[in-house]
Amino acid sequence: MELKSQKLSKEYFRFGKKTYSKKESIIGWSFLLPAVILGIIFIITPMVISLAYSFTDANLLRLDDVNFIGFDNFVRIFTKDALALKALGNSLFFTVVVVPLHLTISLGLALLLNWQKKFKTFLRWVFFSPVLLSLAVVSLLWINLFNPESGLINALLTMLGAERQGFLKDPDQAMICIILISAWAGAGYQMLIFLGAMKNIPASLYDAAKIDGANKMQEVFYITIPMLKNTMGFVLITMLIGAFRLIVQPMIMTGGGPVDSTVTVSLYIYRQGITFRDVGYSSAIAMIYTIIIATVALSLRAVFSKGEMD
Amino acid sequence: MKQNPSMNIKKRKKKVTPKRAVTATAKYGLFLVYGLISIFPTYWMVVNSFKSQQEIYADMDSLRTFLPTKYIADMFGSYVNLFNAFDLFGRAIFNSFFYATIIIILVLLVNSFAGYALARFRFPGSKVMMTIIILILIVPVETSVIPLYTILYRMGFLSTTGVLGPGLRVVAYIIPAIASPFYIFMFRQFFLSIPKELEEAAKIDGANRMQIYFRIIVPLSRVVFVTIAIFTFMGVWNDYLWPQLLFTDEKYFPLQVFLQQVNNHNPKDISMVMASLTISTIPIALVYIFGQKYITEGVAFTGLK
Numbered sequence: 115m116e117l118k119s120q121k122l123s124k125e126y127f128r129f130g131k132k133t134y135s136k137k138e139s140i141i142g143w144s145f146l147l148p149a150v151i152l153g154i155i156f157i158i159t160p161m162v163i164s165l166a167y168s169f170t171d172a173n174l175l176r177l178d179d180v181n182f183i184g185f186d187n188f189v190r191i192f193t194k195d196a197l198a199l200k201a202l203g204n205s206l207f208f209t210v211v212v213v214p215l216h217l218t219i220s221l222g223l224a225l226l227l228n229w230q231k232k233f234k235t236f237l238r239w240v241f242f243s244p245v246l247l248s249l250a251v252v253s254l255l256w257i258n259l260f261n262p263e264s265g266l267i268n269a270l271l272t273m274l275g276a277e278r279q280g281f282l283k284d285p286d287q288a289m290i291c292i293i294l295i296s297a298w299a300g301a302g303y304q305m306l307i308f309l310g311a312m313k314n315i316p317a318s319l320y321d322a323a324k325i326d327g328a329n330k331m332q333e334v335f336y337i338t339i340p341m342l343k344n345t346m347g348f349v350l351i352t353m354l355i356g357a358f359r360l361i362v363q364p365m366i367m368t369g370g371g372p373v374d375s376t377v378t379v380s381l382y383i384y385r386q387g388i389t390f391r392d393v394g395y396s397s398a399i400a401m402i403y404t405i406i407i408a409t410v411a412l413s414l415r416a417v418f419s420k421g422e423m424d
Numbered sequence: 425m426k427q428n429p430s431m432n433i434k435k436r437k438k439k440v441t442p443k444r445a446v447t448a449t450a451k452y453g454l455f456l457v458y459g460l461i462s463i464f465p466t467y468w469m470v471v472n473s474f475k476s477q478q479e480i481y482a483d484m485d486s487l488r489t490f491l492p493t494k495y496i497a498d499m500f501g502s503y504v505n506l507f508n509a510f511d512l513f514g515r516a517i518f519n520s521f522f523y524a525t526i527i528i529i530l531v532l533l534v535n536s537f538a539g540y541a542l543a544r545f546r547f548p549g550s551k552v553m554m555t556i557i558i559l560i561l562i563v564p565v566e567t568s569v570i571p572l573y574t575i576l577y578r579m580g581f582l583s584t585t586g587v588l589g590p591g592l593r594v595v596a597y598i599i600p601a602i603a604s605p606f607y608i609f610m611f612r613q614f615f616l617s618i619p620k621e622l623e624e625a626a627k628i629d630g631a632n633r634m635q636i637y638f639r640i641i642v643p644l645s646r647v648v649f650v651t652i653a654i655f656t657f658m659g660v661w662n663d664y665l666w667p668q669l670l671f672t673d674e675k676y677f678p679l680q681v682f683l684q685q686v687n688n689h690n691p692k693d694i695s696m697v698m699a700s701l702t703i704s705t706i707p708i709a710l711v712y713i714f715g716q717k718y719i720t721e722g723v724a725f726t727g728l729k
Contacts, residue, residue, distance in 0.1 A: 258697060366664075
């Protein structure tokens with residue numbers, strides 16, 4: 115009896131209220147360690163530093179001389195910087211327009227394809243094909259297609275007898291162009307997610323509905339869409355966050371112009387931090403941005419997974 | 425004629441009524457219109473990459489612009505010109521493959537270890553670690569780009585004067601790309617589905633944890649390893665924002681960053697631009713074609729969570 119308890123105390127230890135095996139803890143932590151070290155240095159620290167920088171006047175060129183300036187950066191965002199607010203407005207506009215458009219296209223295509231028998235694989239590849247292009251390729255391709263002087267789209271418009279447009283060079287059209295391009299480039303991916311989820315809906319549900327005399331429309335609205343609730347929640351959250359993060363397309367295609375009509379929050383954070391080297395101010399905007407995204411993500415998650423969280 | 429009742433339901437549905445004919449027409453009309461919208465830009469990009477700049481512009485005032493080149497013998501002309509005009513274009517392709525390979529190996533190793541630890545071991549901190557991982561997934565990556573840059577600067581990774589010179593930035597590019605909360609989470613979920621009994625048996629035979637991991641866990645988890653390798657490849661290959669900030673020396677540019685050099689070159693040759701964009705898309709298209717099964721599973725997994 116005495117021997118056994120001695121053995122126990124040697125091989126086990128208490129931490130908090132629980133008892134752990136020493137050996138298991140050591141091996142467990144050694145498997146985890148490389149990821150934890152890298153995560154702390156390259157994921158956690160940047161987040162913490164970003165928060166710390168937002169209260170300072172840190173400059174990229176003199177990172178050894180950083181002064182605490184309280185809430186000055188935050189005051190500047192909301193009172194002295196019209197462009198910051200414009201960037202926020204642009205990002206919101208992009209998000210509010212692109213998400214419904216993107217969702218309609220991807221869900222619509224998935225619904226049409228789910229019961230399709232002829233050419234299903236072919237059509238799926240056709241609709242999916244824009245996803246194969248990287249964001250840089252998408253941007254560089256469309257900047258050429260939308261070129262007002264030598265681009266294909268204006269050539270097609272001329273063929274149809276329509277008027278030539280400025281597209282990305284026109285302050286009223288640039289953001290619309292980026293919205294259309296982004297929905298075009300991304301919809302196929304969500305279509306695939308929806309199709310995958312639709313395949314998992316048990317056929318017995320549809321059979322039961324058929325016996326009850328439901329038509330196709332009723333099947334879609336009373337079975338398919340309700341059964342997609344979880345998937346839809348996930349897709350909506352990723353779409354919203356993804357849309358609010360927009361940066362590569364305006365960075366390559368317009369550089370934020372013309373007349374700042376396509377400056378997004380991400381692009382503005384980047385511009386302040388890298389181009390103007392104002393790391394402190396850039397971090398303050400990044401904090402506001404993080405708060406917006408985290409709030410939206412967490413509240414949507416709560417709405418969509420009432421009582422279903424693991 | 426089969427007498428199966430469910431077949432009868434289907435048979436009846438197929439009868440052509442005017443209403444059904446209208447819906448079918450509308451459906452195929454929609455397929456045609458959106459199909460064309462989906463495919464024409466990429467199709468135009470590929471078709472025109474085989475034309476010369478003169479032919480592209482000459483064709484553009486008619487629907488000839490969507491037809492293949494008239495000069496079949498010369499169709500690879502813009503590709504040859506591209507590699508001749510930009511000596512570093514081939515190097516950029518190599519760089520992208522090189523970064524992807526190294527990052528894939530390290531991503532698989534480091535994250536699967538962590539996933540294994542969280543799936544199989546009880547130790548102080550294991551629960552907290554899961555919470556931290558979920559929290560990190562919510563914070564947007566862009567906010568970290570600039571602080572990450574300052575950290576790498578502080579750590580001396582951005583110096584251009586050391587032994588490696590500007591090549592040090594290759595290390596600075598690779599190391600932060602390894603640890604991924606999302607992949608750790610994916611590995612953990614997969615490992616949890618493997619029955620513990622298999623490991624217990626090996627333990628009785630005297631295998632240590634490393635042996636168990638490499639001989640039992642890894643072979644049983646091929647699907648998740650391949651899926652994450654594919655996702656990582658696409659992530660690194662398509663990465664643009666971070667490398668364009670980090671790399672200042674053209675020699676180390678990955679392809680996505682180098683594409684801009686081709687597009688912004690003055691005078692611009694549109695056929696070369698289309699050729700460079702086409703080349704950049706080929707590996708991703710191949711990965712999708714050959715890795716379809718794994719990608720569908722990975723997408724389904726992300727869709728579930």
